[in-house]
Amino acid sequence: MENAHSVLMAIFTTLRFLCRQGLSFRGHEDVSSNFIQLLELRKEDVPDLKEWMGLSSYKWLLHDIQNEIIDSLGKLVLLSEVCEMKKREHFAIMVEETCDISIHGQVTFCIQSVVGNLTIREDFVGLYETPNTEGKNTFWYLEGHSCGHFLL
Template sequence: VLMDKRAQNEIKENRARLRPIIETIIFCGKQNIALRGHRDDGNKIEENGIFSANDGNFRALLQYRIQSSDEVLRQHMEKCNKNASYISKTIQNQIISIIGELILKQIIEEVKQAHFYTVLLDETTDISNVEQASLCIRYILNEQIHEKFLMFIPVSDRSGACLANLIINTVLVLGLDLSFCVGQGYDGCSAMSGYIKGCQAVIREKYPHILYVH
């Protein structure tokens, strides 16, 4: 029992240490603030709990919290081991990934409550010259229209059949019922809008109730 209590206290303390770090990452995401500067791996802190250099927005905001009397964060940064500060770019990316998964899960739950939805997709080439499909979803919940981004999906084949299968498989993997999908919206390129081999035509052949809107 004593060991269990000790373990529970340790878990509680570790969560308290992580909270300001996670809150800062969420704040940056909400405000569209890039986390990193030209460096993100400088010295941890000076003796007073303040970072020794301006190593990006994320560290600057943590420094601001410390200066604003966040004692939990200050004590964590002063006492933690160099490899257990939880502010490295690797940890930042892991936290962002976990937050993304939680947001996606919440969106899917909302869509299930709404029942009916429309899928939206557009493509663009990223800086690495990789074709990326941006998948979004539109639904009405509590008399409010919601349009949410779901994910980017790398595309290797831009044919209508491949894009249609990409959408169908992704929606099914997300746990959504395609019988409640009432619409599909894309741009007017032939791969998407073609009435014989276009993405919308392939989807309508399998699911005639999913109407296409340009």
């Protein structure tokens, strides 16, 4: 279990690094992807990773698993930002409606707050497709998805 934890932490930190740098995860072939190449490099520092990389099945490196980890990391960042925003005395939640090229309703969700010496900070939370953009329906929709339930 300790080996698996060590490897999982290496995978999480590798994905976090690629996200922060805005680098691609996948290439034309998985072997040449930034993710795999960075894990290959990290094998020297994380001995447990060397053993795991030698296994024949790479289920823990599948694209779906990477996407799930990235989604979880994004939710942690959002939760952290919302917790910081709740500590501030003045803030506003902005939800604006727009349509994409295929006429699907979408809402943008931003948080604006006052920090420090009356500096305004605006954080873009996300762009969400919604079936209906009426106020009560938009609130209900956001409440049940990745951003809204952090605010309540």
